[in-house]
Amino acid sequence: MKFIEKSFPVEYLNPAAMAEGNAKKPVYQMHKWWARRLGSVFRMITLTAFSDEKESDDEIWYKFCNSANFNGSIVLDPFMGGGTTIVEALRLGCKVIGIDINPVAWFITKKEIEAVDLSDLDNAFHDLEKTAGNYIRQYYRTKCPKGHPAEVMYFFWVKVANCKSCGAKVRLFPNYELSRRDHINVVLCPKCLQVIETKGYNPKTKCHDCGEIFDPRKGVSGRGIFRCPECNTEQRILEAINENGGPLETELHALEGYCPICGRFFKRVDPEDIALWEKARREYYKCKDNLLIPHQKIPTEGRSDPRPVNHGYTHFQDMFNERQLLCLSRLLEEILKISDTNIRELMLIAFSDCLDANNMFCKYEIQWHKISLFFGLHAYHPIERPTENNIWGTEYGRGTFVKCFEKVRRAKVYCKKPYERLLKKGNKRFSKRTGNERIEGNIVQNFDELKRINRAALLRCDT
Numbered sequence: 001m002k003f004i005e006k007s008f009p010v011e012y013l014n015p016a017a018m019a020e021g022n023a024k025k026p027v028y029q030m031h032k033w034w035a036r037r038l039g040s041v042f043r044m045i046t047l048t049a050f051s052d053e054k055e056s057d058d059e060i061w062y063k064f065c066n067s068a069n070f071n072g073s074i075v076l077d078p079f080m081g082g083g084t085t086i087v088e089a090l091r092l093g094c095k096v097i098g099i100d101i102n103p104v105a106w107f108i109t110k111k112e113i114e115a116v117d118l119s120d121l122d123n124a125f126h127d128l129e130k131t132a133g134n135y136i137r138q139y140y141r142t143k144c145p146k147g148h149p150a151e152v153m154y155f156f157w158v159k160v161a162n163c164k165s166c167g168a169k170v171r172l173f174p175n176y177e178l179s180r181r182d183h184i185n186v187v188l189c190p191k192c193l194q195v196i197e198t199k200g201y202n203p204k205t206k207c208h209d210c211g212e213i214f215d216p217r218k219g220v221s222g223r224g225i226f227r228c229p230e231c232n233t234e235q236r237i238l239e240a241i242n243e244n245g246g247p248l249e250t251e252l253h254a255l256e257g258y259c260p261i262c263g264r265f266f267k268r269v270d271p272e273d274i275a276l277w278e279k280a281r282r283e284y285y286k287c288k289d290n291l292l293i294p295h296q297k298i299p300t301e302g303r304s305d306p307r308p309v310n311h312g313y314t315h316f317q318d319m320f321n322e323r324q325l326l327c328l329s330r331l332l333e334e335i336l337k338i339s340d341t342n343i344r345e346l347m348l349i350a351f352s353d354c355l356d357a358n359n360m361f362c363k364y365e366i367q368w369h370k371i372s373l374f375f376g377l378h379a380y381h382p383i384e385r386p387t388e389n390n391i392w393g394t395e396y397g398r399g400t401f402v403k404c405f406e407k408v409r410r411a412k413v414y415c416k417k418p419y420e421r422l423l424k425k426g427n428k429r430f431s432k433r434t435g436n437e438r439i440e441g442n443i444v445q446n447f448d449e450l451k452r453i454n455r456a457a458l459l460r461c462d463t
Contacts, residue, residue, distance in 0.1 A: 003055055004048035012061040016040045019421035019429050026414040027439060029407050031108045031353045032375055033082030040420060042088040046075065050092075065420060067435025069093035072454070080459075083109030090457065091418055091437050095450055097458045104352075106461035111349050113441035113457055116342055116412050124343045125405055132334040136327040136392040139280045144259035145267055152273075153264070153397045154256045154364060154371060155388035157321075159248040161240035163228035171251060172226050172237070172384040173219040177366050178254065178266055186266045187216040190229070193253045195268045221384050237384075238310060247312035250321070250360070250386065252277055258394045264369075280323035291329035293317050298380075308361075308380040319359045327391045328358065331401060346412075350404040357399020360386040370398045415439035 020040045028036055047063055050070045070093045077085040080098035086109050089096050100106055140152040159172045171190070178195065179186040185198045189207035191214075198205055203215045220227045227234050241248060255273060256266050284291070294316035300309055313319055320328070328351075335351055338344040356373045361380065363372050364387040371387050393400030418439055419431040441457030450456045 001053040002049055003051040003053050003060060004045065006053045007057070008048060009044065009057045009060050012057060012064070013040065013044050015423045016064075016420055019423065023421065025418075026407070026410040027087055027112050027418075028082065028084065030112060030411040031082075031349050032356055032373075033105065033108060034378065036082050037084050039084055039088055042084045043091070043420075046070075046085075046089050046092050046094070050094075065422065065432060065434070067437055074450070080109055081105050083112050086441070086457065086459075087112055087439055090441050090455060091434075091439050093455075095456045096441065097447075097450065097460075099460045099462055101461070101463050103461045106459055107345075108349070110443065110459055111346055111408075112411065112415075113439060114342055114345075114443065115415070115440045116346060118409070118412060120340065121343055121346065121409060121412065124338055124340070124347065127338075128331075128334055128347070132331040133392050135330050139276060139323055139327060140390045140392070140394075141276065142255060142257050142267075142273055143270075144257060144262050144265050146259075146262055148259050148261050150257040150259040150262075150265070151390065151394040152255050152257050153390055153394050155252060155269075155277075156254040156256075156364065157250040157252055157360070157386045157388060159384045159386075160251050161226060161235070161237065161244070161248055163231060163233055164235055164239070164243070165233040166228060166231040168228055168230040170220060170226055170228050171253075172221040172248070174221050174384055175219040176214065176216040178256075178364070179369060180367050181369065185216065188254060188268075190214050190219075193268055195254055195266050241310075241312050244312070247318060247382075256364075258396055260395075264396060277323065280326055284322040284326040288325075291325060292332045293325055293329060305379060308382050311382040313380075313382065319361060321360055321388065324358055324360070324388065324391065328355070331391065346408055347405070350401060350408045353407070354391070354399055354401045354404040358389050358391050360388070362387050362389065362399075373399060 017038050017040050020038050025039050028039060044064060047060060047068060050073055051060055073094050075089040075094045076097045078099045080086055080100045086096045086098045090113055098109055142150050142152050144150040161170050161172060163170055176188045176190055178188060183200050185201060187196050187198060187205060189212050191212040192210040194207055194209040196207060204213055205216055206213050220229055224237050225234055226237055252269050254268055258264055296316050298309055298314060298316060332351060335347045338347060356375050357371050359374055361374045363383050363385055365372050371389050389399055390397055391401060393402030416438055417433055418437055419433050421429055422432050424430055440455060442453050442455050444450050444453055444456045444458050450458045
């Protein structure tokens, strides 16, 4: 009988699991996957599944904190998902078989366990920075309010509809707030779109440019309905979309940038910012037939949620604006030129992960001062105030390609020297290296190779 059939050391495991729950292991942060289970839990499951029932809880815990090697015992996970079972079993010296019907799950798991030379990975990134990075940066430049050269972190857009009664153009702002921070709020004038700083929340904010008095927390849209500020007529947003014959137009109105001298700032977009957007659009339409663009239709079969198709988004390319399509295509083109298959695939993981924050379905979190991720909700959720991220990245920001590459690199560093997060006396957390363990699998193509090769991993995208 195996230990797991008799008992399970929950009291030992819980503190480690709680620590990991608050700070996930780097290998599991390489790419988004849903409902990931904790690596520490699967490590303990594997340990107790291969340990004898006669061992004590203390002996099992010692193995957990230090090291164990099950000398090629074979672990099968027929629904491997994000690869937690595969990673933890390899770490304990097992051979693994992983199966999943989802090709993304298969690809994520494959890249989690394949070893890489970090110097080669870094060199490939620096090459990308010189090509794709410099190309993308030219479309995310601005000037700070004091006139210094700066980089755009986020462009702020708002959808625009026409009032069915009076024909007025209505910007679908649910509110006029940009930021709440340390008793200083940043808001927009609903009339002239000027960016205004206020000391805390002021329900009677006055624009210093046009004199408009407004409540920053009361916009004109919400719960699928918008109100015309000119004639007070209410209308369903879906009705306006149907009348428009497709997704509503968007208007660029503000940005958040980073200046090396002044730091982070908000500002209303100026003529130079608009001209840069128009330049990107012209370049996109000039070469769009040669760009790597997702032309596939958004599937509707078997889905009860009609979004985003009922909002006019019928193809995946509709979920991005022209600047995003142009820059993402250039980045993907350069990644595909990398000759080393392993490194190219790791860069593709970073690229795929960065799409989560580089589309027109992301909003800006005004209290946390960062962009929200598209798959923060498990749905296609069209929003009235989309935020355009800096695809390559700046000093600050979330979900950029640079940040996603850094996640991949941290994951591969962790794979070379994995650790567990444990608790000292006084509930202080610390990281403990678990012997000479490493997360590294040799990808094989069949079961005969699995039996013959050390640290073998047989991964299948299949049923």
